Amino acid sequence: MMIKHIAITVLFLAVCLSYCRAQYPSARSYELNSGWKCHKASGLSVKPETLSESRYSIASWMPATVPGTVLTTLLENKKIPDPFYGMNNNRIPDIAQAGKAYYTYWFCKDFKEAPPEDNGQVWLNFRGINYRCAVYLNGKKVNKEPFTGMFLRQRYNVTRYLEPSGQNRLAVIVYPPDEVGDPNGGQGGDGTIAKNVAHQYVAGWDWIQPVRDRNTGIWDKVTIEKTGAVIITDPFIKTTVPGIRKPGEQQEPAFVHASATLENAGNTAVTGVLRYVVNEQYVTQRVQLQPFEKKEVHLSAIEIKNPRLWWPNTYGPQNLYRSVISFVKDDQEISDSRNIEVGLREVRNNWNMHTRSMEVRVNGQLVFIRGGNWIVSDALLRFSNARYDAEVRFHRDMGLNLIRVWGGALTERPEFYEACDRYGLLVMQDFWGSGDCNGRWMDPKKKEDQWTRRQYPDDHQLFIRSAADMIRMIRNYPSLAIWCGGNEIVLPPDIFHALKDSLMPVLDGTRWFIDYSNSDSMSYNATGGNGDGPYGIQPLSYFWNYRTWPFNSEIGSVGMGDLVSLQRFLPKANQVIPSEQKGSEAVNDSVWTYHKYIGYGRFVNAYGMPRDLEDFANKAQLVNYDQYRSLTEGFIGHQWDWYTGVIIWKTQNPWTALRGQMYDYYLDPNACLYGLRTGNRPLHGMFSFGDSSVYIANNTWEKKDNLMLVVKTYDMQGKEHLITQVFCEAIPQNSKRIFSLNSALSRVAKQEGTFLAIQLLDADKTMIDENIYWLPDATGQYSGLNNMPPSRLTMHCRKLAEGKAEVTLTNPYDAPVAFFNRLSVVDPKTGERLLPGFYSDNYVTLLPGSQKKITIDYPETASGISVSVSGWNLKEQRQKVRP
Structure with a gap:
């Protein structure tokens, strides 16, 4: 017995060392992410069973982007113009007028997978389809029951459907949302988009135009997964960190608690061991499963001595432990295993009687929340690990410690939370509702009255099932700190109580649940507070003198980019100074208005009347920097007296909007980012x-x-x-x-x-x-x-490593101030900026006799780079970076 025990232990440690980030078995799972074809369903008369057989030719079908949406595929195939440029979006038929059949498509994928031997099982996983679908494999319908819901994962055992030859055809017909809404200019259009269990912004908002297909498609990953008879589903790793801790000290123990659901997909009983390994420590539980039985198994806690804790950004390191949970049969065969990164941390919330708002503690320590509101990475749902990494890294660089995922959008994808784990961004995750669509206010743009909208969505049970599934999907990430019932309104009573009183205690139980984003349970709007917002430009004194809610979930300002940024999506004819209409957000330019510009007014003119758009945009950067530096400094200056936290509305855009962003859609930062970075220094x-x-x-x-x-x-x-x-x-x-x-x-x-x-x-x-x-x-x-006299700033560049350079800026002792200098990594041949670029500082001012070193990370694919610097009193200099 001892020899067998040692063998199993060695086997599990080997599995740990061959760790893969994804929460799937690494060598036994792969993604179906290429080679897809699609065809408009209305253009086909063939039976689904026939087109899902390999002998049916799809050679003439259009190449499809999966994961992606119908619009993504049409754009990739040049069937529509870029909806992010100019007013091209108006040239794309909207589903409200074109009809749902216009965006109903078949998606097909041929792949190789032979039937497994013995009791092996093959699973087909969809992580997100919007909105209804039917799934066929090799002439057989896979989903016997109709499937509905944007936020409900699908998993099908397809073992019996696989062809003996290993040549398989997967076919999926995807139908748009049941209610597509009228994009009439309101927040969420006429509001009926909220009848679905899906996101709401796709019918238009005050920062985006309508997404014409409402994001219809197989919008998230499709995977094939191979296991033994027993599969592990929804493992849950909880961590507890008792007491008050500090980074860098000898730590008292922390504890890891693991559980999982086991499912026997075979027709014979199976016995074995559920084992969890972390920090080279392990715990086991012997399990017997009858044919087709499901069982939830809880393992004993593992004590980690002197743990390396996970901390939020600016407070300490983001330590992560590799771990694996596996089921091993009595014959020592691993039936299934899941790899999970663990951050040892505990998040608590307490009511602050002085501010009358909630405060957040991490590992027992009080944390003043400096957050940003996040919509979604891309309005066409073109997600990638690299883009997630870049966007979350920008939030780290702003000195923020929290991202709120807004309730009119998505439950974000696991890769987003992985990035937040890496960079130390706590996450406040909303569920899918908003005061705008769900009836908090009277609104003449809405089709139905408040009482009716108050009961959206139409299918409450689908919402509850989807919420449960999303909780299971993301609950293992240490960055996830707060659940929020929705944006600015409590959900319908049965949904709300299911979330708060049933799902949260059973499926999580470790995190703060907020009723809704500006609930009194989060931030009491007493007579001393004046509400959330504002959302536009303010005198700098405002952020110090005007008292808002004590935990303000939404406050923001302007955020347009410089000329280089604007030229990416404004046609030449519209690259002019916007003529603002007094007392209105509108300007006398249809494209600027279409891209949701809000004005700078006298704040730009205070620097002198701009000569042209380039001058206007450069002066706007001065305003950007000042606005967001003063915003965060004003809140920090009143922390624990007036405030326990603030969340900026908003820090990014999934579309080429002209408001509320620290970097543009193309990942080019503006001065807002660096104003925040300065104001948030520890x-x-x-x-x-x-x-x-x-x-x-x-x-x-x-x-x-x-x-x-x-x-x-x-x-x-x-x-x-x-x-x-x-x-x-x-x-x-x-x-x-x-x-x-x-x-x-x-x-x-x-x-x-x-x-x-x-x-x-x-x-x-x-x-x-x-x-x-x-x-x-x-x-x-x-x-x-x-x-001001001309700047005498000098620059020296050197390469530190592949994708990394150092720039030294020097201002002589007898020189004037070198004011507000922007650095850019550019292609030495074309002069175009290389994106994304990450700067240790930017828009920098150097006093006489000072020197500043700035490190830059840039795309490693660049064969050579130059660095450009220009400032208020400095004409552009450019220098090639050499080793």
């Missing part, structure tokens, strides 16, 4: 535009003593004036007002404005934070900026 000196005071923010869990706070101003010629330098301390996880600059600034800024530099130095005189503001003159204009 140890940070700040200037309040509300009362002209200097604050120190310490968003770490360590008290910081012997900090030297240095405050200086610089005039437009670069002359320095020291206001003060003083030793001070920074309270852990808090902000502290140090002193007022009101009288000092009123003198130096009166004539032409001034630069204000706030610096923090440690005991070794090393600068650990620098924050440079540009302040207007007494009339509110930035008049002095237009009289």
Whole structure:
């Protein structure tokens, strides 16, 4: 027995070492992601059983993109224009007028898979189809019962359908949503899109035009999976981290609790062992399964001594453990195994009696939430690991610690949560509802009254089944921290209570569940608060003086890109300065209006009337930076007094919109990202535009003593004036007002404005934070900026490794301030930006006598790169990067 026990242990450790990230068996699962063909269903008269046989020719069918939507395939085949460019979307027939048959398609895929030997099983998995479908394999219908629902995975045992020759034909007919809605310009069009258990934004919103096929298609992965007779479904790994912890310390133990459902798909009884391995430790449970029996099995907890904990961004490392859960039959054959990465962390929530809002604790430590609202990666659902990685990485680079997945869109894909695990972004996941479509407000754009809309969707049981399935799909990810019933409205009572009182306790039970995104249970709207929002540009003092909800789930501003960004989707004729209509979001340009532009108004003009679109867009970046730096600093400056958290509306766009984004659809960052990055530094000196005071923010869990706070101003010629330098301390996880600059600034800024530099130095005189503001003159204009001498900034570039470079910027001692310089990695031949590029800082300002090193990660496929730099008072320089 001892020899057999050792053999099994070695076998399991070997499985761990051959770990694969996907939560499928690595060598026994593959994706059907190429070679698909499709055809409009109305153009076929053949029986489904016939077209799903290999002998039926599909050679003339159109190549299909799977995963993808009908529009994705039509775009790939150049059957429609790019809906993200100009007003091309208006040239694509909308399903509301064209009819559902217009976007009903057959999708076929030929693949090789021979019937397994012995008790082997072959499974066909769909991770997402929108909205109804019928599935055929080799002339047989696979789904005996009708299938409906965008957010319900499908798994079919297809062992008996496989051809002995191994040549197989899979055929799927996909029908659009039952209710496609009228895209009449309202939020979610006329609202009836919410009758489905699907996303709502596809009928149009104030940041996107309607998606013409409503995302009909096989929109997520299709896989073939091979197992023994027993398959593991929905493993659940829970972690507990008792007490209050700190990164970098010797840790008390943490605990891992594993469970899974086992299903015997064979016609004979099976006995074996369910085993879970993590940190080279394992636990087992002996199991017997009768033919076709399902059984949930709970394993004993594993104690991890001195664990490497998982922490949110800026607070500590994102440690992950590889683990595997497997079922091994008595003959030592592995019937099935699942690989799961585990983050040892515990997330709790507590009510803050002072702010009257919820606060979040991770591993016992209080975390001030700095979040961003996420819609979806791409409006046509063209998902990829690389794009997820880039977008989540941008959120990490903004200094955020949470992403909220908004309720009018999706439950995100597992690859999204994997990226959040890597980069330390907590996730607040909404379910599928919104106050706009689901009846919170009166709305003349809506087809049905509030009482009727209050009961959307039509099929409540489908919603509940879909919610249960999505919980099981993503509950193992350490980044997932909060569940939310929906956006700005509680779901219908039976759905809400099923979620809160039944599904959550049984299927999870480890996370905070919020009734809805601005619920009183999250953030009490007492008389001291003024609600969520606003969603447009504000005076910088607003973010310090105007008190919003104590945990604001939506507040934001502008976010257009620079000229290079705009040229990607604005036709030449529309590349002009938008003429804004006073008191309205509309402008006198149909394309800008179509792409949902919101105005900058006098905030751009304060830098001088722009000469052309390039000048306008560059000045808009100054506004972008200031808006989002002040937004986050204003909330951080009032943390634990007014606020326990803030979530920006919004940080990204799945379409070429002209509002609310830190980077454009093409993954090109604008100055919003770097304004946020500056404002969110863990140890940070700040200037309040509300009362002209200097604050120190310490968003770490360590008290910081012997900090030297240095405050200086610089005039437009670069002359320095020291206001003060003083030793001070920074309270852990808090902000502290140090002193007022009101009288000092009123003198130096009166004539032409001034630069204000706030610096923090440690005991070794090393600068650990620098924050440079540009302040207007007494009339509110930035008049002095237009009289600055030319910059004398120099740049030196060197290659550090493949896909990584270092840029050193130097500003001489006797030079003026080198103001607001943008770096870009470009192709040395074409001059085009290489995307995505990740910069340790950007839109940087260098004081006289200072130097800054910036690291850049860029696409490794680039054969050679140059770096471009240009600024407010610097003409473009370009330098090739050499080893």
